[in-house]
Amino acid sequence: MSEPRIIRWGIAGPGRIANSEAADFDLVPDAELAAVGSRSIDRARAFADRHLIPRAYGSYRELIADTELDAIYITTPHPQHLAIARAAIRAGKAVLVEKTFTATVAGAEELRELSRSQRVFAMEAMWTRFLPAYVKIRELIADKVIGDVRQVQADLGVDRPYDPTDRLFDPRQGGGALLDLGVYLVSFAQHILGDPQSILINGSLGPTGVDAEFGLLLGYHDGRAAALLGSIKNASPGAARIVGTGGWIDIPPRFHHPDKITLCRAGKEPELINCQPLGHGYPHQFIEVGNRIRAGQIESPIMSLDDTVAVQRILNNAAEQLGVLHAEDESVLD
Ligand SMILES: NC(=O)c1ccc[n+]([C@@H]2O[C@H](COP(=O)([O-])OP(=O)(O)OC[C@H]3O[C@@H](n4cnc5c(N)ncnc54)[C@H](OP(=O)(O)O)[C@@H]3O)[C@@H](O)[C@H]2O)c1
Structure with missing residues (x-):
């Protein structure tokens, strides 16, 4: 060969x-x-x-x-x-x-x-999306191990000291919580639930006019939903959960680079599944x-690229709702 x-x-x-x-x-x-x-x-x-x-x-x-x-x-x-x-x-x-x-x-x-x-x-x-934990999550969902997926929830917050020259606070460098941290939350929800039909956001801006914190609700015509919280004003655990009709999968902090997940099925003991990535992932x-x-x-x-464009649409729509x-x-x- x-x-x-x-x-x-x-x-x-x-x-x-x-x-x-x-x-x-x-x-x-x-x-x-x-x-x-x-x-x-x-x-x-x-x-x-x-x-x-x-x-x-x-x-x-x-x-x-x-x-x-x-x-x-x-x-x-x-x-x-x-x-x-x-x-x-x-x-x-x-x-x-x-x-x-x-x-x-x-x-x-x-x-x-x-x-x-x-x-x-x-x-x-x-x-x-390429980490072993997410390969496993895709398998569990495809095999209907937690039934039909109905909801996802996730948070991601960092306590970033205010510095107007920092990329996160500088509008000319694309600053703000949504494009930096929200992209993980939205990409996660879009990966699991697909493209939403409604986007509702509540949040606030920082001193340089970038979005500093948000709560985002993505809605689907059939009643499914994603609830996502992000902030550059305060740290938060960075955990996620995928909920189905027969149980749920917990993705422990930080959910965007986990080395384990917990499978929780109705009537069964929670099952810890180790999914060690290469290096830092x-x-x-x-x-x-x-x-x-x-x-x-x-x-x-x-x-x-269709998923990327869908995620970008959600992020920019949400940012625009905040001005x-x-x-x-x-x-x-x-
Ligand atoms: N995957 C992850 O875990 C992860 C983590 C952090 C960030 N990111 C992403 O990676 C990207 C960079 O983030 P970072 O934190 O690494 O940024 P950073 O430390 O500020 O570095 C950005 C680099 O971009 C170059 N650059 C080119 N044009 C620039 C401009 N007009 N203003 C500022 N820098 C410019 C700079 O290099 P020169 O000045 O030498 O040209 C600089 O070294 C962002 O899109 C961010 O979302 C991903």
Whole structure:
């Protein structure tokens, strides 16, 4: 049998999440971290030195032009995802784009259409969906172990000290609780229940005008519902529950990267199921992308572009109900 093809990755945006993911990258089989790009060659070189990456570029355009790369992992703040992903797809590079995929619905739709018309792989880096716990949850639901799923509930809060320059508080960096934390809650609910027909939100804004806390109710015509709470003003456990007609599944904190779940069935003792991820859980999404690229596919059915656009619609609709309008930043390639 021939050796699997090595997927050569470039990272666009040497910030916090890029550091965490690069530290887990040794656990991704048949993959190589080959290049990093930044707006500053010094920051790119410092990141490359730290993670033993052979090539460093002082612009995102140069990174995208690297002909040795198969895929670009985009880890800038949300409003810069669109411009970098668009240029990468046009250059024939697969893209794995941090959540949220873009800052606007129009941006997400544009990337979906571009990926499909150019036949280049694209996926939102919603790593949660690829963790062993969620593989198990999908199996349990498909096998009707908790009956028919009717409701989900989840929370995710962080006590982030106020700093107007921090990405979470800066509107120009796509700040706010919804796009940063709400994306996990909404993607979880959409994955389990599908696209809702109604979106109700209550919340408040912080001093810079970004959404700071919210309670979100997603409704379905047949009476199913998701109740989701998020905040950057206060910490909360980060637990989730999927409720069916024959029991429920508890996903303990933090529900977006669990290593265990508890299955609770009517009339039976709760059953703890261990689902240990690789490393900190990040390798699974890179493995998924590599497998799809090798198979000649342009999407993952587990995190499809239709799901990404549906999640983006919910998030932007909810933000707009609170008076928050997001915009893309095209200047990152200047
Ligand atoms: N999967 C996860 O667990 C997870 C966790 C945290 C964040 N994220 C996502 O990852 C993305 C980045 O978050 P982060 O916390 O890593 O951000 P960060 O630490 O602020 O880093 C962002 C990087 O983007 C680059 N960048 C390019 N244009 C920029 C601009 N106009 N303003 C600011 N930075 C710019 C910066 O690199 P240069 O200045 O060197 O170009 C910077 O290193 C977000 O979309 C976020 O939602 C995911």
